[in-house]
Amino acid sequence: MQLSLIKHQGCATPFLRHLLDFRVYQTRQRSQCCKIACTVIRHRWMKRAPVFCTHNTTNKMISTQADKENIDMSKFPVERIRNFSIIAHIDHGKSTLADRLLELTGAIATTDKNKQVLDKLQVERERGITVKAQTASLFYKYQGQTYLLNLIDTPGHVDFSYEVSRSISACQGVLLIVDANQGIQAQTVANFYLAFEAQLTIIPVINKIDLKNADPERVEKQIEKVFDIPTEECIRISAKLGTNVEQVLQEVVKRLPPPTFKKEDPFKALVFDSNFDHYRGVVANIALFGGYLSKGDRIISAYLGKSYEVNELGLLRPDEHPTDRLYAGQVGYVIAGMKEVKEAQIGDTLYHQKHLVEALPGFKPAKAMVFAGMYPMDQSDYSALRSAVEKLTLNDSSVTVQRDSSLALGAGWRLGFLGLLHMEVFNQRLEQEYNASVIVTAPTVPYKAILSSAKLIKEHGKEEITIVNPAQFPDRSVVKEYLEPMVMGTIITPDDYIGKIMSICLNRRAVQKNMVYIDDHRVMMKYLFPLNEIVVDFYDLLKSMSSGYASFDYEDAGYQPAHVIKMDILLNGKPVEELTTIVHKDRAYSAGKAMCERLQDAIPRQMFEIAVQAAIGSKVIARETIKAYKKNVLAKCDNGPKHTSRLCKGYLTKKESDGVLHQMTRPPQSPDLNPIEMVWDELDRKVKKKQPTSVQHMWELLQDCWKSIPGDYLHEAG
Numbered sequence: 001m002q003l004s005l006i007k008h009q010g011c012a013t014p015f016l017r018h019l020l021d022f023r024v025y026q027t028r029q030r031s032q033c034c035k036i037a038c039t040v041i042r043h044r045w046m047k048r049a050p051v052f053c054t055h056n057t058t059n060k061m062i063s064t065q066a067d068k069e070n071i072d073m074s075k076f077p078v079e080r081i082r083n084f085s086i087i088a089h090i091d092h093g094k095s096t097l098a099d100r101l102l103e104l105t106g107a108i109a110t111t112d113k114n115k116q117v118l119d120k121l122q123v124e125r126e127r128g129i130t131v132k133a134q135t136a137s138l139f140y141k142y143q144g145q146t147y148l149l150n151l152i153d154t155p156g157h158v159d160f161s162y163e164v165s166r167s168i169s170a171c172q173g174v175l176l177i178v179d180a181n182q183g184i185q186a187q188t189v190a191n192f193y194l195a196f197e198a199q200l201t202i203i204p205v206i207n208k209i210d211l212k213n214a215d216p217e218r219v220e221k222q223i224e225k226v227f228d229i230p231t232e233e234c235i236r237i238s239a240k241l242g243t244n245v246e247q248v249l250q251e252v253v254k255r256l257p258p259p260t261f262k263k264e265d266p267f268k269a270l271v272f273d274s275n276f277d278h279y280r281g282v283v284a285n286i287a288l289f290g291g292y293l294s295k296g297d298r299i300i301s302a303y304l305g306k307s308y309e310v311n312e313l314g315l316l317r318p319d320e321h322p323t324d325r326l327y328a329g330q331v332g333y334v335i336a337g338m339k340e341v342k343e344a345q346i347g348d349t350l351y352h353q354k355h356l357v358e359a360l361p362g363f364k365p366a367k368a369m370v371f372a373g374m375y376p377m378d379q380s381d382y383s384a385l386r387s388a389v390e391k392l393t394l395n396d397s398s399v400t401v402q403r404d405s406s407l408a409l410g411a412g413w414r415l416g417f418l419g420l421l422h423m424e425v426f427n428q429r430l431e432q433e434y435n436a437s438v439i440v441t442a443p444t445v446p447y448k449a450i451l452s453s454a455k456l457i458k459e460h461g462k463e464e465i466t467i468v469n470p471a472q473f474p475d476r477s478v479v480k481e482y483l484e485p486m487v488m489g490t491i492i493t494p495d496d497y498i499g500k501i502m503s504i505c506l507n508r509r510a511v512q513k514n515m516v517y518i519d520d521h522r523v524m525m526k527y528l529f530p531l532n533e534i535v536v537d538f539y540d541l542l543k544s545m546s547s548g549y550a551s552f553d554y555e556d557a558g559y560q561p562a563h564v565i566k567m568d569i570l571l572n573g574k575p576v577e578e579l580t581t582i583v584h585k586d587r588a589y590s591a592g593k594a595m596c597e598r599l600q601d602a603i604p605r606q607m608f609e610i611a612v613q614a615a616i617g618s619k620v621i622a623r624e625t626i627k628a629y630k631k632n633v634l635a636k637c638d639n640g641p642k643h644t645s646r647l648c649k650g651y652l653t654k655k656e657s658d659g660v661l662h663q664m665t666r667p668p669q670s671p672d673l674n675p676i677e678m679v680w681d682e683l684d685r686k687v688k689k690k691q692p693t694s695v696q697h698m699w700e701l702l703q704d705c706w707k708s709i710p711g712d713y714l715h716e717a718g
């Protein structure tokens with residue numbers, strides 16, 4: 001099958017588009033037709049309902065007068081600074097609480113229009129989720145003293161937990177929000193441990209107490225049982241109504257420790273986040289671990305050793321608010337003329353030119369969980385897309401980028417993401433923020449192979465290689481052992497669903513590691529899963545099995561030996577690289593069969609038969625056939641030239657749905673539809689000119705038309 005055809009046409013032919021859409025979905029389409037196909041395929045892949053805009057996208061932040069004042073940052077010694085993150089399971093109300101805190105401290109005016117003010121990205125507002133941590137500095141008066149509170153609102157979804165771990169590195173405490181109705185969920189546990197391991201002070205906050213089904217007492221008991229935090233330490237609030245939110249601020253001041261850094265020490269700052277501004281270059285979010293920084297200072301990046309002049313610095317309130325200086329313990333932003341994407345490494349240490357300091361440990365690089373190919377819709381857009389990908393990866397450093405190319409799709413990249421939602425969000429941001437049109441291939445997880453062939457070991461320079469593209473999966477004959485990525489999954493569910501959940505876990509090759517009751521009815525289960533088994537649809541399946549009550553979170557659990565094999569998909573005997581997958585040996589037959597059946601549904605019938613086969617090496621393990629169109633429409637041409645001519649016109653208008661001639665088929669190696677279109681046009685002209693009087697005459701005209709088209713396309717049936 002000549003997938004390279006897609007290169008010659010701006011928009012793929014219907015056949016190829018369908019074919020590619022099966023494993024490849026486009027994030028931006030040129031025609032409505034593509035858009036519909038894409039939506040269908042996207043949902044087929046994701047098995048998720050489409051996400052509609054749930055927020056007022058015109059919701060603008062309303063700044064108060066305080067924003068315009070010049071703030072003397074020296075007024076805030078470390079004792080009067082509190083740096084904290086808001087962490088929680090998805091949708092437990094982090095951003096809503098952040099809105100109330102901003103209002104209470106006057107950072108934004110109090111109005112009912114403030115909804116998730118810190119969720120600034122279009123994608124966040126459209127999906128109603130936080131994907132990027134946001135910082136806001138608040139001034140809060142408590143017992144006659146003004147405190148500087150730096151809050152970081154973090155995402156809740158497991159795919160963005162890297163943002164959480166980075167954010168807490170700039171903090172001394174966290175607010176752990178738990179929904180008073182749902183109680184502790186899987187990401188509550190994961191986020192608690194992130195904060196606990198970083199030795200931060202944790203204030204549990206039970207939110208949504210206004211809900212009819214709220215049961216804060218039960219949730220407090222859960223918190224005591226699972227996290228060993230006494231019930232009396234919990235604060236009950238309603239972020240939506242503002243109930244007890246003031247108490248949260250008071251407890252932040254009372255319970256959270258101030259930073260311990262000194263302004264007398266040499267300047268040292270951690271870059272914990274960064275954004276790319278088209279006009280000003282890199283805007284780095286920094287936490288000062290010592291000393292102070294002034295406008296005009298020369299600073300050095302420990303990562304690159306390059307020196308920069310500070311053009312602007314200040315606080316995020318949550319908009320940028322320039323100040324003259326930032327001091328130890330404070331959190332803010334700095335713009336220092338970093339124009340290159342690579343210059344602003346997250347986790348980097350900045351220091352003064354005059355005072356060399358030891359670099360901070362930084363962050364463990366984010367580990368990509370899924371990989372997918374990304375290609376421009378049109379190869380001429382390659383360099384524009386490259387620049388967009390580079391800029392977006394600066395704003396989202398957890399994406400890994402590797403150059404790649406495909407026979408069918410041309411030059412592109414293989415990108416690594418933290419999960420499927422992360423991948424979707426990245427594509428959506430590319431489209432919305434950079435106006436890029438891309439084709440993204442199906443996601444795959446990174447396998448490893450321990451090579452046995454000395455030649456290959458020499459070629460790679462190591463024995464163990466990571467395979468992120470199934471097409472490059474090495475053959476068993478040169479491999480000692482394959483390894484697959486594993487994750488430790490946490491499932492929290494009401495006990496009514498235990499049986500069903502255990503059975504789906506077993507089905508996904510998972511091994512149970514632990515099971516404990518967190519209260520009278522809820523159970524927390526730990527399973528070791530192969531990542532490949534959960535990455536696409538496990539979460540949705542779990543949700544539907546448990547009527548939405550179960551929650552799931554996972555963390556990396558290394559690699560385990562596995563008997564995995566490469567499965568090729570052949571169309572009329574030719575392997576299609578883009579459709580190659582890696583499957584577990586025990587699942588190969590069912591996966592091959594399912595794939596062939598789905599392809600059979602996805603590929604529209606053509607004028608020739610298409611054999612869809614799944615094969616392991618040279619052995620075909622599944623096959624489906626897409627039958628050719630056959631319709632003896634010429635048999636109706638007995639009524640003379642007028643009727644024949646009318647019929648021909650009929651074919652022309654109907655040809656997409658069913659109008660092809662019985663006597664005409666095309667050899668399978670010529671799947672391009674264009675020659676047929678040309679034949680129809682030619683035939684139309686000839687019929688008009690020569691007015692055929694019989695079927696034989698009509699057939700001759702047809703033959704002439706075929707001959708006028710280059711290539712041997714005509715093939716007489718029967």
Ligand SMILES: Nc1nc2c(ncn2[C@@H]2O[C@H](COP(=O)(O)OP(=O)(O)OP(=O)(O)O)[C@@H](O)[C@H]2O)c(=O)[nH]1
Nearest residue numbers: 090091092093094095096129130156208238239240
């Ligand atoms: N009834 C009620 N609803 C609330 C309360 N707090 C938040 N919500 C609602 O809960 C939903 C989720 O709130 P968010 O603030 O977006 O939750 P989040 O934790 O920031 O979500 P992610 O950032 O996506 O993890 C929204 O519809 C809020 O209006 C509350 O106190 N009471």
